[in-house]
Amino acid sequence: MFSPNFGTGVLMFLLVSSTFVHSSMSEIDAKKRYMREKVRKMFYHAYDNYMAHAFPHDELKPLSKTFTDSLSELGNLNLEHLSEHYNGSALTLIESLSSLVILGNNTEFERAVRWLSENLSFDVDVRTNLFECNIRVLGGLVSAHILATDSRNRLVQGTYKNELLILAEDLGRRFLPAFDTPTGLPYAWINLKYGVMENETTETSTSGCGSLILEMGALSQLTGDPRYESAALRALRKLWSMRSSLNLLGTTLDVATGEWIEYSSGIGAGVDSFYEYLIKAHILFGKEELWRMFQSAYLAVQKYFRHGPWYHEADMRTGKATYWQLTSLQAFWPGVQVLIGDIAAANSSHREFVYVWEKFGVLPERYLLDHQMLHPTEKYYPLRPELAESTFYLYQATKDPWYIEVGKSMVDSLNLYAKVEGGFASIKDVTTMQLEDHQHSFFLAETCKYLYLLFDDSFLVDRNYVFTTEGHPLPVISAWHDRLPENYIPTNGTSIKSEKQAARRSSAMSLQVCPATTLNSGRSSQQVESACHIPDAQSDHRCLTEDECGVDATTCRRRSCSMAGYCGLWLFI
Numbered sequence: 001m002f003s004p005n006f007g008t009g010v011l012m013f014l015l016v017s018s019t020f021v022h023s024s025m026s027e028i029d030a031k032k033r034y035m036r037e038k039v040r041k042m043f044y045h046a047y048d049n050y051m052a053h054a055f056p057h058d059e060l061k062p063l064s065k066t067f068t069d070s071l072s073e074l075g076n077l078n079l080e081h082l083s084e085h086y087n088g089s090a091l092t093l094i095e096s097l098s099s100l101v102i103l104g105n106n107t108e109f110e111r112a113v114r115w116l117s118e119n120l121s122f123d124v125d126v127r128t129n130l131f132e133c134n135i136r137v138l139g140g141l142v143s144a145h146i147l148a149t150d151s152r153n154r155l156v157q158g159t160y161k162n163e164l165l166i167l168a169e170d171l172g173r174r175f176l177p178a179f180d181t182p183t184g185l186p187y188a189w190i191n192l193k194y195g196v197m198e199n200e201t202t203e204t205s206t207s208g209c210g211s212l213i214l215e216m217g218a219l220s221q222l223t224g225d226p227r228y229e230s231a232a233l234r235a236l237r238k239l240w241s242m243r244s245s246l247n248l249l250g251t252t253l254d255v256a257t258g259e260w261i262e263y264s265s266g267i268g269a270g271v272d273s274f275y276e277y278l279i280k281a282h283i284l285f286g287k288e289e290l291w292r293m294f295q296s297a298y299l300a301v302q303k304y305f306r307h308g309p310w311y312h313e314a315d316m317r318t319g320k321a322t323y324w325q326l327t328s329l330q331a332f333w334p335g336v337q338v339l340i341g342d343i344a345a346a347n348s349s350h351r352e353f354v355y356v357w358e359k360f361g362v363l364p365e366r367y368l369l370d371h372q373m374l375h376p377t378e379k380y381y382p383l384r385p386e387l388a389e390s391t392f393y394l395y396q397a398t399k400d401p402w403y404i405e406v407g408k409s410m411v412d413s414l415n416l417y418a419k420v421e422g423g424f425a426s427i428k429d430v431t432t433m434q435l436e437d438h439q440h441s442f443f444l445a446e447t448c449k450y451l452y453l454l455f456d457d458s459f460l461v462d463r464n465y466v467f468t469t470e471g472h473p474l475p476v477i478s479a480w481h482d483r484l485p486e487n488y489i490p491t492n493g494t495s496i497k498s499e500k501q502a503a504r505r506s507s508a509m510s511l512q513v514c515p516a517t518t519l520n521s522g523r524s525s526q527q528v529e530s531a532c533h534i535p536d537a538q539s540d541h542r543c544l545t546e547d548e549c550g551v552d553a554t555t556c557r558r559r560s561c562s563m564a565g566y567c568g569l570w571l572f573i
Helices: 006-053 091-102 106-119 130-148 163-179 206-210 213-223 227-241 272-285 288-304 328-339 343-360 386-398 402-418 442-455
Strands: 059-061 066-068 127-129 189-191 203-205 252-254 260-262 325-327 366-368 426-429 434-436 465-467 473-475 495-498 501-505 517-521 524-528
Touching: 006 059, 006 091, 006 402, 006 442, 059 091, 091 106, 091 130, 091 442, 106 130, 106 163, 127 130, 130 163, 130 189, 130 206, 130 213, 130 442, 130 473, 163 189, 163 213, 163 227, 203 206, 206 227, 206 252, 206 272, 213 227, 213 272, 227 272, 272 288, 272 328, 272 465, 325 328, 325 343, 328 343, 328 386, 343 386, 343 402, 386 402, 386 442, 402 426, 402 442
Parallel strands: none
Antiparallel strands: 059 066, 127 189, 203 252, 252 260, 325 366, 426 434, 465 473, 495 501, 517 524
């Protein structure tokens, strides 16, 4: 028997629930605005101190308020061997360019672009690491050029004459001699003035020669010169051809012989960005071969490296575990998993990294899983961004406010343990919180950027970007995309068209189409789609929302829209 007040009770419940949800959302929005401003202050505390005490040198030493020239030190050079006129490459300024735009400081961005245009030169006798110079300097310049030419950023029109692109192309040309090897795999080190030095080491890492395609590919797209993309793609293809029968790769190799040096690998240092660039290059350039590489590599990682929520290292030849350790660089992996829609796996691993962060206050460089203890010599935390990056991606994918709390915890820890009068210092020992006199440029390029975007993603509204491994945004635009192969263009999709109405999707069931079969008739065959099939809204399978994705013809499962903007059965990879 129904109560006469039942309808009133339901109405009051709905009103109270609605008020509670609205109030909760308001509280979350208020917290995000508050945290955004805290991150803004963090960025400028680091940036202003760099400009005051280290510019135009590469990076800041925040404890002594002096500088270090990382571009040369990466080559283990004594600074006195450099030209007396060498004052650094303004690395931190270059790394900060896109962050300035994201924070809305176009005035400082313009000032920085003007200074770089007038003062930066790569014609210096400096031996530098190709991988680091590519992701930090070339990536920073290419990304900033794109932002400078984007009218939506409201920069002063007519004042920018492609100076950053000219610098980027000059740097790209200086990279090319590194690829002149018997295998096409590039040397790890290059002298910016003289090319590959005599007796240069031929040892490099998987990420060192397999993570160049985004920046060099973008440079080719912008300049029309195919040499940069061709060199990076040739190296990537050669590296993939060296995989084992298990689809695993090692960590280090010889660029002259094409032989592996270290057979053990995982998803951390030495390999990490190789996986990242396979999927991101597929998104950016639409190359189907890169998707096939990534899919095979991803399945191999999940099969041989994964142990519950953790990822250990294994021998590429046998798949047997070698080292049971967590490294801070592995924290990028959940972000990659978000890009392909594997949210459950991403969340599972991310929570373990958060647990370790909370245990120590920050994320130590290396943690021994089999002994449940810190690595005795790698207890440091150099302000790395990977956990902030994955937190940002997971919040974008789920909008779960728990990730906002994770971001808040990270911001609070950084301000508590790493902030000093002269900037933000790296942590030398997470057990004592002893500081180290170094503020890495990636703190401004990535750590602050991803934390800011976590709390304020307005920069991304109506835009689609791929972030490089150094956090530099590159736009996903159709002009850069390879054409999809014919077999990926649906020819049996069902739609209804009228003169006054655009094509709209309808299910095969409603049109009384039989289940999928193959009707063989001599040499020809006729494909008939499944009764459950609903095609994606776009023929290229692009999407912005779940509503633009249909139902798979084979499995009858609902397709979902990934963070990369593609419809697919992402949760079932």
